[in-house]
Amino acid sequence: MRKIFEPAVRLMDRLGYPRKFALMAIVISLPVLAFLFLLISEINRDVSFAKKERLGVRFNHAVMKFFQDLQQHRGMAAAFIEGDASFREKILERQSHIANDIRAIDALNNEYGKAIGITGEWSLIKEKWDALGARVFSMLSARESFDMHTELINDTLSLMVRIADISNLTLDPEIDSFYLMDTVVNKLPAAAEYAGQLRGLGMSVIMLPGDITTGEKTHLIVLSGLCKSAVVKITESMEKVFRTNPGLKQMIETHLTHNNASIYHALEILESRVINPAKAHIGPEEYFDVFTKAGNSIFTLHLSVSAALEGVLQNRIDGLTGKRSLIGAFAALMLLIMAYLFAGSYLSVMDSLSNLMNALKRMGSGEMNTVVSLKTRDEMKLVADSFNEMAKKLTGVMEELKRSNEELEHFAYLASHDLKTPLLTVGSNLKLFHRRYAEKLNEEADRFIADAIKSTIRMEKLISDILAYSRVGTHGNPFGPVDCSEALSISLENLKIDVERSGAEITHDSLPAATGDPVQLVQLFQNLIGNALKFRGEEKPHIHLSAERKGKEWVFSVRDNGIGIPEEQTKKVFEIFHRYHGEKYPGTGIGLATCKKIVERHGGRIWVESEPGRGSTFYFTLPATDKRNGEAA
Incomplete structure (x- = not known):
């Protein structure tokens, strides 16, 4: 079993506790963060999806208003062309409404055109409207006017479907919002168009002299049937919405009932006073008003259903946003708890290690x-x-x-x-x-x-x-801060006669304070300098002392220009009684061994770098002194 974990053991053996805990925190948190990132990204996509749907509802509502005014303009134009001059002012007023509708859609397109790309289709519709609006009062026949209006209205209906496709409305996954969307985008505009065509054709039939032809009756009967079918489909869709989301029933039901009553009333008048008699028994203005009220009820229902759809989408956005915030808060809390527990574990381990290390230092x-x-x-x-x-x-x-x-x-x-x-x-x-x-x-x-x-x-x-x-190890003084410059001065005073006799030049850099036994440090400097004086060459002795801070210790060096030491002897010179020069130079072979013992008592190291004939440099380390309290750093 241990073999399976051997790579992990080797990795952990190479790391200190801070890095161990950091690695474990990263390994644990990365999958969690990745999962949370994917989850929040999915929620963000759903929020963006719903926001785009809501934007599509706003666009469709604006286009529907244009569609409503365009339908009424078609009916008014038909009455005017058939000879009723009283509709001229109404046409001009309706054109003014259409201009306002166009400006409203342009404003939405300028602001959200990148999200809902309908600029090409909308520009074509505006061009057709400009051409139609300019010819309403010219020599247009009733059939030409009706066909041009109907073509423009069909383009507008196609634009509404296009907006629904681009804005994700047709892809909505929920039952209530899907049927609301289908009613807003497809069923209500279709019902409005059937009612609009009945208004326009009925006006033409009523104002024409003579009896109604069989073809005209057939056309009106077909449109009447389609309009009734559309009303039934709208009602069925709304019932599905109410079953799924009962809260919407109160918001929509009144408008739905009024819409159905208005349409059935208009169709009943159509059937009893236009289709069944050989000649229509209703005036054009009365007929126009009845179907206009029916159309207005459709648009009122459209407004209500659009508001309900937008409310559903907004609730969905709010729910997703709340879920995202909750997940973010939970993730932050979880990560905070994990960090808190990791920090607690780390501090517990480090406190224990610190206590053990301090105990070891006290024991040392x-x-x-x-x-x-x-x-x-x-x-x-x-x-x-x-x-x-x-x-x-x-x-x-x-x-x-x-x-x-x-x-x-x-x-x-x-x-x-x-x-x-x-x-x-x-x-x-x-x-x-x-x-x-x-x-x-x-x-x-x-x-x-x-x-x-x-x-x-x-x-x-x-x-x-x-x-x-x-x-050295048994009769030393207690450790404390030692001024190494002062220790060097005492050692040079002790070697004064040997220095004068040899003519040596001894220099030193600024030496620091170190922690140690002041008497033994004097002996250490004295032995190393005495060694350099003893093993001098033919040239005048030059001895230089310096120190460099490295971490929590000072590295001292004693450099001379003496006879040097062969490389194979650089470790042996610190052995007691070792004298590789034999009797050629005076001494007992204990001086450097004593230096080594002093340095090791102070927790340091000593070594030499040398080359025969080029002099030697002895290095040793001592713990640095903390200037704040005089203790070892």
Whole structure:
């Protein structure tokens, strides 16, 4: 099972906790965000779809008004051409209404023409109207006028269907809005056109001398039947709408009843006073008014149904917008909760890690009785318990080690003291013997005695260095802020005689404050500079010290122009008693080993970069000092 998760384990092992939590947050949130994006995009498409439908309703209502006025203009023109001059003023008034209708449609087209692209069809209709309007009062026959009007009206009906197609009305997926759309776009305009044709043809028949012909009666009967059929279809559609959306019944039913009554009344007059008698028994103005009222009732119903359709679409838009807002709010809340829980988890883990790290630092600084106390009850608590158990055992081990070190140190002190005492005695006696019997001994004996004296001095120095080396980790001072420039000055004062004797030129950049043992740092500078003075070449020694801040530590460098070190020796020079030059140069081989031990006690590193004959550069690191509180940064 673990093999399946091995790639994930390797990935997580390479990341810190901030990146782990960030990665998990991204992996979890991306699919959720993608789903929400698709869902909201779908809602936005539905909202845009419904808004475009609503715009189509507005366009169709404006075109329907033009259609209504155009129909009335057809009937008035027929009466005027047949000889009723009283219709002239009515025609002019109706043309004024049509001009207003055209301006209203132009305004909508200018504003929403990109969404509802009907500019070409509408321009053609306006051109036909201009041609028709200019000829109404000229020598047009009644048939020509009727045909031209009817062609223009049919173009207008086609435009209404075109608007419905472009604005998605014909694609509406809901039952109530679909039947409302079908009534507004198809059924009511058809009923209005049948009524309009009955008005126009009836006016012609009434005003013509003589009896009504069989053909004329047949035409009127067909149109009457079509008009009745249209009324029945409108009623059926509205009943379906009412069943689906009962709330619309109160809004539409009164207008529907009035519309049906007006149309049936007009058809009854047509049948009883125009079709059945051999000659029409009704005046043209009365006939015109009856069918005009029927047409007006159709347009009133159209206005009511259009308002209902627009209301349904607006409710749908509001519902979708509300759903979108709710989803957005829910998504934001969910993401906020996820972020809150992730932040809580992250802070909990980081607090636990911080407590463990602080405990480790305290333990590293010597507080072996450190105890970690965590509020969490997860796996970090197990880690803390294990740490406390380890600390407890380690405290016992360290106490035992401390006793052992104290015994060893005491032994080293006694051993060095017991070794130094006879060495001093031997050295003193040799010097005394050499002074008393120098003239009585030959040259070879003098040399033997001088070599013996040098060996005792070297042995004494070796014992002192060993003792100093052993006491680096046990007899150091507590750490604190140390001015490295001051430590360097003290070390140079200690080396004053060697510096003057060698003629060395020692320079340094501005040195920072570091955290450490001031005595041991003086010894560190002194050993490194003394080493550079000792292993100088034929040229005058030049030694330069500098420091560079890198993160939370300072990197110091001591550069010289001495004899250099072979590359294979750069690591060995820090080993105790290692002297790759042998007896050629004085020393015990402990100086650089002591430097290494001092630097490591301070938590740093030491290394050398060198090239034989080109000098050496010794580097070591020390923790930087926080200037605000004097502690390590």
